[in-house]
Amino acid sequence: MTRPRFHLALPVPDLDACRRFYTETLGAPVGREATRWVDVDLWGHQVSLHLVEDTPGLAGHNPVDGDTIPVPHFGVILDPPDWRALADRLDALDADFVLRPKVRFAGEAGEQGTFFVRDPGGNVLEFKCFADDRMVFERGD
Numbered sequence: 161m162t163r164p165r166f167h168l169a170l171p172v173p174d175l176d177a178c179r180r181f182y183t184e185t186l187g188a189p190v191g192r193e194a195t196r197w198v199d200v201d202l203w204g205h206q207v208s209l210h211l212v213e214d215t216p217g218l219a220g221h222n223p224v225d226g227d228t229i230p231v232p233h234f235g236v237i238l239d240p241p242d243w244r245a246l247a248d249r250l251d252a253l254d255a256d257f258v259l260r261p262k263v264r265f266a267g268e269a270g271e272q273g274t275f276f277v278r279d280p281g282g283n284v285l286e287f288k289c290f291a292d293d294r295m296v297f298e299r300g301d
Contacts, residue, residue, distance in 0.1 A: 167207075171212035181280050188207070224264070230284045233284035234286070235276075243273050247287070258276035259274070272295070273288065
């Protein structure tokens with residue numbers, strides 16, 4: 161089954177810096193672009209970076225499995241080899257990790273690899289992987 165793709169528009173205060181992060185750091189190809197926005201292909205999903213001088217920033221944090229998780233954030237669920245390759249790539253590039261790569265909920269339903277990075281505009285991205293794709297929505301209760 162082919163999953164539907166999502167579209168997400170993000171405010172960024174520096175379009176050029178964010179464009180470089182998504183294309184050069186994450187390896188996302190560019191789609192359409194104009195003076196004040198650029199679309200990138202983030203693993204098949206359309207993320208539009210829009211130049212906005214006053215970006216909202218973080219609303220808060222929530223505790224999850226012993227970590228403090230920034231809100232809002234968004235991300236992509238990758239296959240484990242792609243997740244590991246991206247984590248290694250970002251580590252080699254000294255990316256701004258909010259939470260370094262780790263396994264969350266170890267030995268429980270929903271066990272996952274996860275890490276968080278921040279783009280130059282302050283937007284937080286989470287990248288996850290599951291050894292068993294059926295665990296994506298599995299509840300541990």
